[in-house]
Every structure is written in structure tokens, then in C-alpha cells.
Amino acid sequence: MSEAAQPEEAAVVATDTDEILRVEGLVKHFPIKSGLLKHTVGAVRAVDGVDLSVRRGETLGVVGESGCGKTTLGRTIIKLVEPTAGRIIFKGADITGFKRRQMRPVRRDIQIVFQDPYASLNPRMTVREIVAEPLRIHGLYKGREGRLRVEGLLRTVGLSPEHGNRFPHEFSGGQRQRIGVARALALNPDMMVLDEPVSALDVSIQAQVVNLLAQLRKEFGLTYLFIAHDLSVVRHISDRVAVMYLGKLMEVGTRKEIYETPMHPYTQALLSAVPIESPDQRGKRERIMLEGDVPSPANPPSGCRFRTRCWKAQEICAQEEPPLVSRGGSGQPVACHFAEVMRPLDLVETGKAEAGKRAQQAAEAKQPPA
Amino acid sequence: MSSEPILSIRDLTVEFDTEDGVVHAVTGVSYDLYPGEVLGVIGESGSGKSVSVMSVLGLIPDGRIATGQALYKGRDLLTLPADELRDLRGKDVAMIFQDPMTSLNPVLTVGYQIAEGIRTHNPSVKEEEARKRVVSLLDLVGVPNPEQRYDQYPHEFSGGMRQRGMIAMAIANAPSVLIADEPTTALDVTIQAQIIEVLRTAQRETHAATILITHDLGLIAELADRVVVMYAGRVVELGDVFTIFRSPRHPYTVGLMNSLARLEGDQEWLESIPGQPPSLVTPPPGCAFHPRCVQSQGRAPCRTEIPGLRNFGEGEIHLSACHFAEELAAAHIRVGTPAEDTS
Numbered sequence: 001m002s003e004a005a006q007p008e009e010a011a012v013v014a015t016d017t018d019e020i021l022r023v024e025g026l027v028k029h030f031p032i033k034s035g036l037l038k039h040t041v042g043a044v045r046a047v048d049g050v051d052l053s054v055r056r057g058e059t060l061g062v063v064g065e066s067g068c069g070k071t072t073l074g075r076t077i078i079k080l081v082e083p084t085a086g087r088i089i090f091k092g093a094d095i096t097g098f099k100r101r102q103m104r105p106v107r108r109d110i111q112i113v114f115q116d117p118y119a120s121l122n123p124r125m126t127v128r129e130i131v132a133e134p135l136r137i138h139g140l141y142k143g144r145e146g147r148l149r150v151e152g153l154l155r156t157v158g159l160s161p162e163h164g165n166r167f168p169h170e171f172s173g174g175q176r177q178r179i180g181v182a183r184a185l186a187l188n189p190d191m192m193v194l195d196e197p198v199s200a201l202d203v204s205i206q207a208q209v210v211n212l213l214a215q216l217r218k219e220f221g222l223t224y225l226f227i228a229h230d231l232s233v234v235r236h237i238s239d240r241v242a243v244m245y246l247g248k249l250m251e252v253g254t255r256k257e258i259y260e261t262p263m264h265p266y267t268q269a270l271l272s273a274v275p276i277e278s279p280d281q282r283g284k285r286e287r288i289m290l291e292g293d294v295p296s297p298a299n300p301p302s303g304c305r306f307r308t309r310c311w312k313a314q315e316i317c318a319q320e321e322p323p324l325v326s327r328g329g330s331g332q333p334v335a336c337h338f339a340e341v342m343r344p345l346d347l348v349e350t351g352k353a354e355a356g357k358r359a360q361q362a363a364e365a366k367q368p369p370a
Numbered sequence: 371m372s373s374e375p376i377l378s379i380r381d382l383t384v385e386f387d388t389e390d391g392v393v394h395a396v397t398g399v400s401y402d403l404y405p406g407e408v409l410g411v412i413g414e415s416g417s418g419k420s421v422s423v424m425s426v427l428g429l430i431p432d433g434r435i436a437t438g439q440a441l442y443k444g445r446d447l448l449t450l451p452a453d454e455l456r457d458l459r460g461k462d463v464a465m466i467f468q469d470p471m472t473s474l475n476p477v478l479t480v481g482y483q484i485a486e487g488i489r490t491h492n493p494s495v496k497e498e499e500a501r502k503r504v505v506s507l508l509d510l511v512g513v514p515n516p517e518q519r520y521d522q523y524p525h526e527f528s529g530g531m532r533q534r535g536m537i538a539m540a541i542a543n544a545p546s547v548l549i550a551d552e553p554t555t556a557l558d559v560t561i562q563a564q565i566i567e568v569l570r571t572a573q574r575e576t577h578a579a580t581i582l583i584t585h586d587l588g589l590i591a592e593l594a595d596r597v598v599v600m601y602a603g604r605v606v607e608l609g610d611v612f613t614i615f616r617s618p619r620h621p622y623t624v625g626l627m628n629s630l631a632r633l634e635g636d637q638e639w640l641e642s643i644p645g646q647p648p649s650l651v652t653p654p655p656g657c658a659f660h661p662r663c664v665q666s667q668g669r670a671p672c673r674t675e676i677p678g679l680r681n682f683g684e685g686e687i688h689l690s691a692c693h694f695a696e697e698l699a700a701a702h703i704r705v706g707t708p709a710e711d712t713s
Contacts, residue, residue, distance in 0.1 A: 065558035172646045173415075202414035202585065207629035207642035214639065229558065232631040236640065259633065273563035275588025277632055279611045282592070289567070290560045293528040345633055 020191055020223050021054040021077070021110075026086035028069075028076045032298060044298045046072040048247035049086070051324070056190070059217065059224040061238030061255075063231055063270070067294055069247040070227045071115075074193045077225065078110050079103055091190070108138060111184035115196035117176030121168040127154070127179055128164035134186045153182040156219075158212060174205035178212065185216065191223040198233060210237055231274055235259050243267045246297055246305040249324055253332030263331055263339040266306045272344035286344060304336070312338045375402035375441075376579050377426075377547055382438030384418075384425045391651040395421045395433065397603045403547065408573060408580045410594030410611065412587065412626075416647055418603040419583050420551055427463060427549075428455050442547070461491040464545035464578075466536050466569075468552035474524040474532060481508070481520030484539045491543050507538040510575065511568050530561035534568055541572050548578040554589060566592050587630055591615065599623050602648050602658035605679065609688035619682050619690035619698050621665040657693065665694055 027050075029043035046069040054060045064070045075081045077088055079095065087096050095106055111134075114120040121130055131150045135141035141149075151161035157178040168176055177197060184192055194213065198206040214237060216222060228234050234241060241258040243251045243266065251264040262268050269288040276285055290309045295301055303321050307313040316337055324335040331341070384396040396418040403409050413419040424430050426440040426447050440447040442463070447455060459465070467473045475483055484507065485500040495503075501520065508516035511534040524532055533553065540548060553569060554562040570593065573580055582593055590597055590611065597614045599607040599622065607620040618624050625643040645662040648654050654661050660672035671677075671693045679689040692698070 065560065174646065202647070203587070204414065204626060204629045204643035205646075207631070207640035208644070210631065211639050211642055230631070231559070232633050235633060236631040269560060271633070273559045274633055275562070275566070275586065276591045277588065277630070277634075278615045279591045279594075280615070287563060289564060293530055293561065294558075 018055045019053055020056045020091060021052070021225075022087075022089040023050060023052040023077060024087040024089070026050045026052075026073070026076060026088065027084045028072050028081060029084045042298050045247050045300060046297060047076060047083075048297075048300070050244075050247075050249055052242065052249070052252075054191070054223060054225060056223055057217075057221055058239040059226050059237055061234035061241040062225065062227045062244055063229065063234050063241060064244035065229060065270075065294055067246075067297060068244045069297065070229075070244050071195055073244070074112070074195050074225060074227050078107070078112055078193055080112070104138070108187040109189050110191045110193065111187065111189040112193040112195060113177070113180050113184050113197050115199055117173055117180055117200065118168075120180055121176060123168055126165055126167055127159075127171075130168070130179060131164070131182045131186055134183060138187060140187070149186070153185055156185065156216070157182045158208075172205070173201050174208055177201065177209050181209075181212065181216070185220070188220070189222070191225070193225045193227070195227045196229070197226075199228065199230065206233065213237065231270060243270070246294060246300050248305060249335065250306065251332060251334040251336075252324065253334075257332040259345070260343065261331070261341045262344070263327070263334040263341055264306075264336045265310050265312050265338075268342050268344045269309075286346075288344065306336075312336075314338075373405055376405050376443065377403040377581075378439075378441040379422065379426060380439040380441070382422060382426070382440065383436040384421050384430065384433045384438075385436050386433055388651075393650045394653060395603055395650060396425065399438075399600075399603075399605050401598050401605060401608060403579045403581060405546070405579050406577050407595045408582055408593050410582045410584065410590040410597045411600060412584060412590055412597060413600035414585055414626075414647060416602075416650060417600040419585075419600045422600070423549055423551070423581055423583060427459055427465075428452065457491070460487055461543045462545055463547040463549065464540040464543065466533075466540045466548070466550040466553045468555050471524065471529070471532060473536060476524050479521050479523055480527060480532075480535045481505075481522075484508075484535070484542055487539055488542050503542070504538070507542055508535070510571065511535075511538045511541075512564070512571075513538070529557055530564055533557065533561075533565050537565075537568055537572050541576050541578070544576055545578050548573070548576065548580045549583070550580060551583045552585070553582070555584070555586070569593060587627065599626075602653055603650060604658065604691065605689070606659065606691045607689065608679070609683060610686050613683070613686065613688050617698075619688065619695040620692050621663045621698065622659050624698065625662075625664070657691075665692070665697060669694070 026047055028047040029045050031040040032042040032044060033039065034041045050073060062070045062073065072081065076083045083096060087094055090106060090110060128150055131153050132141050132146060135146055135149065150164060154161055154164055159175065159178055198209050201209060210233060217224060226234060226237055235255060238255055240254050242249050243264065245266050250266045251258065258267060262271060269290045272286060272288045276282065292309055295308055301308050303319050304317040307317040322335045322337045324333045326333050327339045380400050382396055382399045386393040386395055399422050411419045421430055421433060425433050425435055435448055438448060481504050484504045488500045488503060489495050505516045505520055508519055513519050513531060513534050527535060550569065554565050557565060584590060594611045597609060597611050598605055599620065601622050607614065607618060607623050614623065628641040629643055631640055643662050648658050656673045656675055657677050660666045663672065666672040677691045677693045679691045680695065682688045682690055682695060
């Protein structure tokens, strides 16, 4: 896992031509410092060995709860934070050890949209300046042409050119997120990392922004890494989905595999925890109640990280970390010793919802592992 | 709904003076809360859903209550002296807030804070007895090892545990009205599911009439008996939860339900409500929703006349404030299909 910073930085790595991004054994540890001399006493293992591959033109959704490392994963991939170990291969080039200057051309091709449209736009700049900034930085903003380009970008994201003279505070959350998307589009990127792009927005506005993103993907052939905690939104926009827990991937599969035949207990629990969509479904959905909270990423459990909350956990789970591999024939890769398809979204007859409770009782009966 | 309402909000109007002008946060809102029911108040940010409830309890100090009444057991809370209102809060009317980190005092133990709530309103209760009650309350809301947890500080609790602590505090004095303002919004989905169960337990134990303020249709679907839908400071629809989900009679409710990304079925596009929420300083003339409304199609009455609430219920009350509510047939709605069809 320590093959970071290869001497031949730009060495072309043979890849599948369809593959735009590959991440191998990616690790990001944030040191915990303590005491007067700021000794490093430990590390928050935000991302702890992630392998991913994203194909050109697809949307890979990354879901997980707060603290699972999904945001750090996105930021490490575009090197806003330096990886501790592992490799990042973008468009065939190993960019892991790239310095600032080397990253510049890469940054044209891979852009990021942040969650908080209030914090990620400079309040002292007009919208026109915000959208023009990446063009200026890369020396692509030239007179009238640049002006027209900015106006075109604003139209593309559903704003009008007149909006260009206003400041971010004059816009609602949804409109600000459109500004952020326009800025990201300015350099014609191949890929965008979307970090919770709609979480801060109201439902009706969420739908507008999700639709806009889907439309832009079609129009410009973009590739998305879509990071979110909302399983419904991720399902809507993703071709494939990676489920993350405490810095590791638990399961990766197509949308259909993850949502219809999930194999990892964590995926199953996440899906079953989503609130019902209509009161007609009350008591008809089996609900797997997970005990407790996500453990600290500074001190993750031994073996399988999910075992402390898992109703299937046995001795082997504490001793051996299950690798992310295909199990039980043709299924999607899943990191669980006891992977098995379960369909948590199926509605059951009233009264049969007891099965979910049984899983809960089993978990309660189990002694919390030391 | 044969019994008398326990809380009755009548024609409530709340305004805020700001640099930009007067913000009309809540305008002419009326609804009733009946004993033992869960009333969901749903709306997006700025719809007035929280203000309509909090102002009644004197918790919106900047707001100006222009008109209205809030009758609690026959007394108007809006004219109640501050000290009487304070006695009422935390005893008869208890609250659960969105952010448990900022609503607990960080320098006092969780147990002490809950016990304080009990003893403030019941001075005769001895310290030891209060402790016993708090421990059993913590146990009820699913805090493991309540004896030890009693002496811990809020920062030693996780988000989900803190929210359990808040719920324990809210139900400590067996309130007759429980107000939960976005109780699960700050929590992760697996913790959310736990808290929904705790809220259910709390409601079952106290039989408190509950007002559930949320933007989350899922939470409404899980817990509410009746629903108030708010938009731009007004009630636009009100009715039984099944009726609201199966056959909404307001285009905003329909839009809200259709714009929700869902876990089942493959939709290429989400149906969205076009446009932006209106300014509450200068709300659009006529129906505040008309600039975004697909049903209106720019028809005259929507632009000129504020639609009043009309009843469409047969037996039960089902109110909608739309000039063209009759045109909304069940066919418009994707949500609320019977469970047998969705499997």
C-alpha cells in the first residue's frame, strides 16, 4: 500500500480505455496531535484502503453515513488533500505524486462541486467573476469571447446572463448550487466530483438540481463521482454504487445489484432504515435496526469494521478482515464473511414485519464484543 | 375526532421587521391539535412551519404577532403573562429540537439537566426520587446503562444518544402537548430509524398530542395521523395523512410528493417544482404558489385572488387552498399507490 510518489510521476499506466479514474489502496490518515509538543498520538483513518474504478461517462455513487470518509475520499481523489498511501490514476496517468504545477492541467479535467453553496462561493465576487475565475486562472478568459462563454455557462445551468452582475447572497440555495455547477463546467472537464451537491437544498429544489446534473451529463458526456448520504437520490442518478463504512468500501455494484439484491448487512440495514414513502406502507417494511453508533475512525474495530453493529457477526469477523471480493457466484464484490442476498425493500404482510425485530433482538442478545 | 382540540391556533399572523422590509412569515394560519394525535406540519425552509408553532409558545422573541389566538385548554397563550407561559413550557408543553448539541447545556450532566426539569416543575420531588425517574426515562428511550449515563456530559453522548436524552427530557413531566421540530434531520439514516421508534414509544407512553414539524415526507408517512401543509406562510392543505398522500388536493403537495427521489422504480427524471420559493417581503399577488404552479397555467384568479381553504373531505376534514382543486384527480400522483401494487 506504500507505492505512493513513484519517481516517474507521469508514467502511463496501462488501463482499460474506458476507465477514466482508478484508485488503488487509497489511504488518508489525519494525525491526531496532543500535548504541548504536539506529538502524534494516533490517526483518524478517514480513508483506509479503497479500490475504485470509474468508467468514462458513468456515474458512480458513493453512499455512507457521516464520518464514513466519503468526503475525504472525494477530496483525496482530486488531491485537495494529499493521500497517505495508494495510487490515483486519472486518464491513464498516475497523479498520486503530482506537485501543484503538475496538477494544474489535471484540474481542468476533473472538477468538484461542494455541498454548501453558501460557503463555497466568494461573497465579494459577482457571479460573473466567480464563473470566470477558473477561465482566468487557466488563461482562457479573453475579452468578448470570455464574456460570452460565461453567459453561455449561466444559461446552461438555467440562470440568465443578467444574473451575472449580482452577488451570491442575492440567490437562493438552489440557484447558488447552479452557480457552483457553472463554475465547475467552465473548463469543460471530463469528470466532476459532486460532494453532497443537493443535501443542503429543499426537496423541490433538490429535484431541479438533480435533473440539471443528469441533463449536463448527457449533454457533455461527463463522468460523475456522486457522493451523498441520501440513498434515494444516489439511486436516482447513479449507474453504479459504492457503499462506504468507516473508511472502507463494504459493497460495490450496479444500481440494480445494490438496491435490489444487496449482499452486505450494512447495505441492507441502510436501505431498510430509509423512511417509508407513503403511510400505506406502515408496518409493512422489515426494518433492520442497527444498534449503537458508528465507532470512532481513530480506533476502528478489528477484523470487519461493521461487526460491532452487525447482527450476523461471529468470531471470525473480529479476527479476519473480509476482503471486497465477489462471493457466492456471480454477485457484486462485497466485504462480508456471511454475505447473502436479502431484499430489505420488499413489503411484507402486516404481522410478518416481525422478522426485522427478530434481527434486532438477536443483536441485543449478543454481548458487545470487547 | 370527536373530542375537543387541546390546542387551537386561530388566524395567526406573525411578522418580522428586517432591513429589507416586513417579512410575512406566517399569515392567517389556523389549525387544531387533538388529544393523542400526531399532527405533522410540513413545508420547506421559510414556509413558516416552525414559526407558526414556536411563536405561540413565546419562543420567537423577534417576531411580532399581529393577529391571532392560540387556545390551550381554553386559555389564550398569546395573552398569557410571561411567567405563566414559562410554567407551561416544559411541563404541559414540551419540546424536542433539531440540534440536540446546542439544546443541552454542555457543562451539566445529562441526567442532572433532565432531573432539573422535573424538580423545577415539581419542587416537592426529592433529588433521589428525581434521579430514579430520570434513570427509568433514559431506559425507556433506549439509552444503554442509564445509571452510568446519568452522570455523563452531553459531549460524551453521540448524536443519536443526545436526541434520546432530549426526548427523555421532553417527556419527563408527562406533557399533554409534545412539539418535535425536525427531530431527526441532523441524524444519519440508521440513527434516524432508531429515533423514529423512540418517538413512537414516547408518544405511546405519554399519549401526548404531538406536533411534528418537518420537511421530510418520509417522517410524516411514518408517524403522522393528520397533516398540515404550509407554503409561504399559509396553510395550503390540511387533512388525514392517508388522504393527503393518496389524493392531495393542492398542486404544491402534489409537486412535493412527485419531486421526491424514491427507492423503488426507475425514473429517468424527477418531476420538480419549477422556480424558487417566493419572497416573504413581497409575496406574489393572489395565490403565493401561482408562479410555480403547473395547474394554474397563469389563469386569472390565481394571479389576483388569494384562495381560501375549502373542504373536500367526506366526513373527515380535508382542506385545500386552491382555486382549481377540483381539477386535481388522483391520477396526478405517483405516490400513495396501494402497497400491493408497489411490491
